Amino acid sequence: xxxxxxxxxxxxxxxxxxxxxxxxxxxxxxxxxxxxxxxxxxxxxxxxxxxxxxxxxxxxxxxxxxxxxxxxxxxxxxxxxxxxxxxxxxxxxxxxxxxxxxxxxxxxxxxxxxxxxxxxxxxxxxxxxxxxxxxxxxxxxxxxxxxxxxxxxxxxxxxxxxxxxxxxxxxxxxxxxxxxxxxxxxxxxxxxxxxxxxxxxxxxxxxxxxxxxxxxxxxxxxxxxxxxxxxxxxxxxxxxxxxxxxxxxxxxxxxxxxxxxxxxxxxxxxxxxxxxxxxxxxxxxxxxxxxxxxxxxxxxxxxxxxxxxxxxxxxxxxxxxxxxxxxxxxxxxxxxxxxxxxxxxxxxxxxxxxxxxxxxxxxxxxxxxxxxxxxxxxxxxxxxxxxxxxxxxxxxxxxxxxxxxxxxxxxxxxxxxxxxxxxxxxxxxxxxxxxxxxxxxxxxxxxxxxxxxxxxxxxxxxxxxxxxxxxxxxxxxxxxxxxxxxxxxxxxxxxxxxxxxxxxxxxxxxxxxxxx
Ligand code: SAH
Numbered sequence: 001x002x003x004x005x006x007x008x009x010x011x012x013x014x015x016x017x018x019x020x021x022x023x024x025x026x027x028x029x030x031x032x033x034x035x036x037x038x039x040x041x042x043x044x045x046x047x048x049x050x051x052x053x054x055x056x057x058x059x060x061x062x063x064x065x066x067x068x069x070x071x072x073x074x075x076x077x078x079x080x081x082x083x084x085x086x087x088x089x090x091x092x093x094x095x096x097x098x099x100x101x102x103x104x105x106x107x108x109x110x111x112x113x114x115x116x117x118x119x120x121x122x123x124x125x126x127x128x129x130x131x132x133x134x135x136x137x138x139x140x141x142x143x144x145x146x147x148x149x150x151x152x153x154x155x156x157x158x159x160x161x162x163x164x165x166x167x168x169x170x171x172x173x174x175x176x177x178x179x180x181x182x183x184x185x186x187x188x189x190x191x192x193x194x195x196x197x198x199x200x201x202x203x204x205x206x207x208x209x210x211x212x213x214x215x216x217x218x219x220x221x222x223x224x225x226x227x228x229x230x231x232x233x234x235x236x237x238x239x240x241x242x243x244x245x246x247x248x249x250x251x252x253x254x255x256x257x258x259x260x261x262x263x264x265x266x267x268x269x270x271x272x273x274x275x276x277x278x279x280x281x282x283x284x285x286x287x288x289x290x291x292x293x294x295x296x297x298x299x300x301x302x303x304x305x306x307x308x309x310x311x312x313x314x315x316x317x318x319x320x321x322x323x324x325x326x327x328x329x330x331x332x333x334x335x336x337x338x339x340x341x342x343x344x345x346x347x348x349x350x351x352x353x354x355x356x357x358x359x360x361x362x363x364x365x366x367x368x369x370x371x372x373x374x375x376x377x378x379x380x381x382x383x384x385x386x387x388x389x390x391x392x393x394x395x396x397x398x399x400x401x402x403x404x405x406x407x408x409x410x411x412x413x414x415x416x417x418x419x420x421x422x423x424x425x426x427x428x429x430x431x432x433x434x435x436x437x438x439x440x441x442x443x444x445x446x447x448x449x450x451x452x453x454x455x456x457x458x459x460x461x462x463x464x465x466x467x468x469x470x471x472x473x474x475x476x477x478x479x480x481x482x483x484x485x486x487x488x489x490x491x492x493x494x495x496x497x498x499x500x501x502x503x504x505x506x507x508x509x510x511x512x513x514x515x516x
Contacts, residue, residue, distance in 0.1 A: 003078055004031075004082040004084060005084070007026035018123060019043060023115045032082050033047050034073065035053070091117040092114060094172075119143075120172065125231060129240060129241040129247075131240060137235065141169070142169055150180050159184045164189060171231070175230050178198070182217055249277075255438045256281055260286075273503060287421040310340065314387055316350065320391050429459055492505050
C-alpha cells in the first residue's frame with residue numbers, strides 16, 4: 001500500500017469563504033477531514049460526501065484530543081494510504097502547533113503540505129474596521145500569545161521590549177488575562193489612555209466589539225461579561241473603527257440563517273443572503289435523483305417516444321427542467337422531436353432554466369404558482385390538446401386535474417424523485433439549543449416536512465419546540481400553510497413567491513425589528 005498525504009490547512013477565522021483556493025482544493029480532494037471548532041463547520045459542506053469527518057475538538061462528554069494524539073492520528077491515517085486534510089482555524093503556523101504535526105509526519109516519511117490561511121490576528125481586526133497598520137499610527141505590529149499563566153507570560157513576553165515597540169500589539173488567547181496584560185503595558189510605559197479593542201468571534205454572526213483604554217478595559221470586559229475567543233488590539237489604530245466599522249452596517253449582520261434546500265439549489269439563495277451580510281448555514285434536507293423503478297422509467301420512455309404528438313410541454317420547476325433534459329440525454333432524444341409543442345413555465349426561474357437550454361417559454365404567468373399558470377393556460381390550451389408535464393414525484397395535483405377537467409390529455413411523468421437527505425450535521429442540534437440559529441428559510445412544503453423529520457433523526461424529540469423563537473421565512477402561501485399546519489409560526493412571507501422576494505422581505509423584517 002502506498003502512503004497517503006496530509007494537508008495542513010489554514011481554514012481562516014470563521015467566515016467559510018476566507019479559506020484559500022489551495023485550501024479548498026485540498027478539502028475537496030481529501031478522503032479524511034480532521035477538524036475542530038474554530039474551523040467553521042460550514043466548510044465541511046465542501047468535503048467529498050463520502051469523506052470521513054473526524055472532530056478533534058471539545059465535546060461535552062469528552063476532553064479535547066491531546067496534541068500528541070492528533071499528531072499520531074494524522075500519521076496513522078496517512079499510513080493507511082489516505083489523503084488527509086487537517087483543518088485549523090486561522091493560519092496553521094500562528095499558534096497552531098503545525099510544526100509538531102509536520103515533524104511527526106516527516107519522521108514517519110509521510111508527504112505533507114502546509115497551506116497558509118488568513119490569521120485571525122489581522123482579519124478579525126479588519127472585520128471590526130481596524131486595519132492593523134496605518135501610515136500615521138503604526139508602522140509595525142506584533143502578534144503575541146496571552147495564553148500562559150502570568151509567570152510564564154513574563155518569561156515568554158519581554159514586556160519592556162513589546163511595550164516600547166512602536167506598533168500595534170495584537171494578543172490572541174488573551175481575554176482571561178486582559179487585566180494583567182494592560183497592567184504590564186502601562187507599567188512598562190504605554191499611556192493608560194492607549195485605545196484597546198476586543199473583537200469576539202470575528203467574521204461570524206456573533207462578531208462583537210468592545211472598545212476602551214488600557215486603563216478601563218478590564219472593568220469593561222468584566223461588566224460586559226465578554227468571553228473568548230477574541231482578538232485584543234492595542235494601539236492608536238483602534239481609533240479607525242470610529243469611521244471604518246463596516247460589517248455591522250450590513251442589513252442582515254448578526255443573522256445566522258439556516259437554508260433548507262436541496263443541495264443543488266441552495267447556491268442562489270445563499271449568495272443573496274451572504275450579500276446582505278447574513279451568515280448562512282446550509283442544511284440540505286432534500287435530495288433529488290433520477291427515479292429507477294422500471295414502471296417509472298417505462299412511463300418516461302413511452303412519453304418520449306411520442307414526443308411529436310404533444311401540443312404543450314408544461315414545466316413547473318427548475319428541477320423539472322433539469323431532469324427533463326437529463327432524460328432526453330439518457331434516452332438519446334433530440335429536443336427538436338417536440339417540434340409541435342409550445343413550452344409553458346410556472347415562474348421566472350423555470351423560464352430562465354429553459355432559456356439556458358435555448359428554449360424561450362411561450363407562456364409565463366404573472367403569479368408564480370400553479371394557480372396563476374392555470375388561469376393563463378385555460379385561455380390557450382384547447383380541449384382535445386395533449387400536454388406533457390415533466391415533474392417531481394411530490395408535485396401538486398392541481399394542475400393536471402384542472403387540465404383534465406378542461407378536456408386536455410395531460411401526461412404526467414416523474415422525471416425526478418425527492419428523498420430526505422441523510423443528515424450528516426453534528427452541530428445543528430447544539431446550535432438550535434443554544435439559539436445560534438436566528439432565521440430558517442423554507443422554499444417548499446417538503447423542506448418544512450423534511451427539516452422536522454431530519455431534526456428528529458438527529459435526536460431532537462420535539463422539533464417544533466426547538467424552533468421556537470427563530471424567525472421562520474416561507475417563500476409563498478402554500479409553504480407557509482404547511483409550516484403552520486405543523487405548528488410553526490411564520491414570521492416572513494414575501495409578496496411574490498421568489499428567492500429575491502424572500503430575501504427582500506427578510507431584510508425589511510429585520511429593519512422593522514431593529515426599529516430603523
Ligand atoms: N491559528 C489561529 C490562532 C489559534 S490561537 C489563527 O491564525 O487565527 C486561538 C485564538 O485565536 C483565540 O483564542 C482567539 O484569540 C483567536 N481567534 C481565532 N479565531 C477568532 C475569531 N473568529 N474571532 C476572534 N478571535 C479569534
